[in-house]
Amino acid sequence: MLDTGDRPPDFTLPASTGEDVALHSFTGSANVLLVFYPLAFTPV
Numbered sequence: 001m002l003d004t005g006d007r008p009p010d011f012t013l014p015a016s017t018g019e020d021v022a023l024h025s026f027t028g029s030a031n032v033l034l035v036f037y038p039l040a041f042t043p044v
Contacts, residue, residue: 010023
């Protein structure tokens with residue numbers, strides 16, 4: 001578990017464009033917001 005202020009572990013996820021994006025690629029950015037939409041792209 002992470003506490004407020006902890007650095008998250010680095011991870012890589014596919015972007016909607018198909019390329020992989022790693023969290024560390026945003027180092028130096030002011031803020032990073034991660035949004036998860038469970039089942040958003042799952043066929044019904």
